Amino acid sequence: MKLKILTLSFLLVIFSCKNSEKNETDIENSRGKIIDASEINNKIKNGEAIQYKNATIIGDIDFTNSSEKSIETPQLIRNYVNSSIIFSNITFKGKIIAHKSDTAYSNYTTFNKSISFFGCTFQDKVDFSRAQFNAIFNISNSDFQEDITFDGAIFEFQKNYFTKNKVLKNALFNLVVFNGDIQFLNTEFFQNVNFQMAKFHGMTQFSNTKFKKNVEFGLINANSDIFFNYSDFAKTVNFNGSIFRGRTEFQNAKFNFISEFKNILFMGNIKFDNATFLGVADFENTIFYVSDISKQNINIEKETNIMLNNTELLLRQTVKLQIKKNK
Numbered sequence: 641m642k643l644k645i646l647t648l649s650f651l652l653v654i655f656s657c658k659n660s661e662k663n664e665t666d667i668e669n670s671r672g673k674i675i676d677a678s679e680i681n682n683k684i685k686n687g688e689a690i691q692y693k694n695a696t697i698i699g700d701i702d703f704t705n706s707s708e709k710s711i712e713t714p715q716l717i718r719n720y721v722n723s724s725i726i727f728s729n730i731t732f733k734g735k736i737i738a739h740k741s742d743t744a745y746s747n748y749t750t751f752n753k754s755i756s757f758f759g760c761t762f763q764d765k766v767d768f769s770r771a772q773f774n775a776i777f778n779i780s781n782s783d784f785q786e787d788i789t790f791d792g793a794i795f796e797f798q799k800n801y802f803t804k805n806k807v808l809k810n811a812l813f814n815l816v817v818f819n820g821d822i823q824f825l826n827t828e829f830f831q832n833v834n835f836q837m838a839k840f841h842g843m844t845q846f847s848n849t850k851f852k853k854n855v856e857f858g859l860i861n862a863n864s865d866i867f868f869n870y871s872d873f874a875k876t877v878n879f880n881g882s883i884f885r886g887r888t889e890f891q892n893a894k895f896n897f898i899s900e901f902k903n904i905l906f907m908g909n910i911k912f913d914n915a916t917f918l919g920v921a922d923f924e925n926t927i928f929y930v931s932d933i934s935k936q937n938i939n940i941e942k943e944t945n946i947m948l949n950n951t952e953l954l955l956r957q958t959v960k961l962q963i964k965k966n967k
Contacts, residue, residue, distance in 0.1 A: 671696045671731045681705045687722040692730055700734040700764075703771075704747040715745045724753040724775075731761045739769040739789075750774065757782055768793050773800070780804055790816055791834075798842070803827060810834075814856070818842055824849050835860060846871055857882060865908075868893050879904060890915045901926055912938050922947040 675692065677699030683690050684705045708720040738749040750772040760782040770792040778801040789812045798820035805827045814836040821842035827849050834856040844866040855877040865887040876898040888910040897919045904926040911931070916939040924947050932953050940946060 671729060674698060677701050677734055684721060684723055690723045690725045690727075692726075693728040694730075696731040696733060698733045701732070701736050703736075703738040703749045703751075704740050706749070717745055717747045719747055719749045721749055721751045722753060725751075725755040726758075727756070727760055728758045729760070730757070731763065733763055735764045736762065736766040736768075738771045739767045748772075751777075754778075762786070762788075765789075770794075773797060776800070777802075782806075784808060784811075788812070792816065795819060795822065806830070807833075813838055818844065821845075828852065829855075832856075840864065840866060851875070851877065854878075862886060862888065872896070873899065876900070884908060884910065895919070895921060898922075905929070906931065912936050915939065917941065917944050917946070919943070920945045920947070923951045924949045925951070927952045 671694055673695040675695050675697050677697055680690060680697065680701050684703055685707050687708070703721050704719045706719040706721050708722065710718045710720070712718050740747040748770045752774050754775040755773065756776070756778040758780055762782065762784045763786070765786045766784060766788040768790045771790070772794045774796050776797050776799060777795055780801055781804045784805065784807045787809045788807060791812045792815045794817045796819050800818060800820055800822045803823050803825045807828065808830045810831045811829055811833045814834045815838065816835070817839045819841050821844070822840065823845040825845050825847055829850065830852050832854045833851060836856045837859045840860065840862045841864060843864050844862065847867045847869040849868070849871045851872065852874045854875045855873060857877065857879045859881045860879070862882070862884045863886065866884065867889045869889050869891045870893065871890070872894045874896050877895065878900045880900050880902045881904070883905045884907060886908045888906060888908060890912050892914045895915070895917045899917060899919070899921045902922055902924045906927065907929045909931050910928065910933065912933050913936050918941040921940075921944060
């Protein structure tokens with residue numbers, strides 16, 4: 641009887657080990673298929689559909705490799721990508737290039753069909769500077785291990801997504817234009833982020849987004865509703881000189897260092913309910929056209945310096961805001 645029990649236990653251990661080894665091998669080999677980037681670049685050139693899953697891609701993917709081009713100026717060439725693009729569970733060992741520039745001229749890219757990246761890892765730089773996206777754009781559940789650049793990009797489609805991503809290095813979105821909705825929900829930015837002079841024409845979601853370093857939102861135009869609910873700003877955040885025309889919410893957001901809201905026009909309803917400020921909060925020369933934030937439940941830690949010089953509430957007499965600090 642003891643021999644049977646020992647034999648059964650031994651078989652269970654062997655089966656468990658083999659099953660564990662199989663699971664580890666499956667994870668290790670889930671991106672084990674190796675693909676040379678030249679294969680994708682040829683499809684870009686020929687306008688073929690691009691769809692890859694569970695693979696590692698070696699080399700740079702160059703979207704300026706398209707065979708359809710136009711000369712916009714003597715120094716600017718526009719490349720048109722007519723391939724629909726889906727990458728799922730892919731490791732990119734090389735760069736993602738949609739912009740090239742040298743002393744003679746610059747190359748930029750227009751994407752006429754959908755472009756999607758799901759659960760991908762980008763180990764090198766990603767450059768979509770001044771790209772134009774005419775169809776759905778979706779990057780979700782992905783990791784960026786080097787700098788990413790979308791400065792001057794234009795998003796024309798009605799729905800766009802950059803959600804649940806981890807951006808480990810700097811991110812540039814300055815001068816970007818979103819003509820449709822954009823979501824940055826649940827994304828973590830580990831280094832500096834720049835959205836200076838961005839234009840948001842559709843509904844914008846930054847809720848539950850974590851900014852672990854400095855954030856630049858200066859001179860943005862939010863022409864529709866924009867939400868930062870439950871977002872966390874670990875370092876300096878700058879919204880100076882911006883215009884918010886729609887509903888604007890920072891409910892339950894945390895401002896942990898220096899928060900600048902100077903020279904802003906809040907033209908729609910704004911909510912800071914249950915937001916927490918620690919450090920410096922500067923609302924100098926800011927105008928609230930509709931909402932009275934002095935009547936909202938804002939948590940001001942006792943070490944925080946609140947600056948409200950020339951802050952005004954319109955549609956009523958000018959009021960000096962009185963916000964009680966937490967003891």
